[in-house]
Amino acid sequence: MKRLPPHKVLWITYALFAAQIILLLIARLLTSVTAALAVIPLAVIMLVFHFLFYRCPHCGAYLGRNLPDGFCPRCGKKLGDSR
Numbered sequence: 001m002k003r004l005p006p007h008k009v010l011w012i013t014y015a016l017f018a019a020q021i022i023l024l025l026i027a028r029l030l031t032s033v034t035a036a037l038a039v040i041p042l043a044v045i046m047l048v049f050h051f052l053f054y055r056c057p058h059c060g061a062y063l064g065r066n067l068p069d070g071f072c073p074r075c076g077k078k079l080g081d082s083r
Helices: 007-029 033-037 039-053
Strands: none
Touching: 007 033, 007 039, 033 039
């Protein structure tokens, strides 16, 4: 199975986080406990997705906060290259 590029994983993680914020705002406006509780599984899904897929496409190491420099902390290869 081909890995998702790290920048796409980050965008999906950001989208899930934004969905949590929106859901919390809706819950606050509607004073809905159910909507507020729906944030918990969404947060778990976001964290699991991030830790499973935010990895180097070459060696599979977790990238942590190293995307801005563009290199894997373990193998040293450029993250933009898929070769």
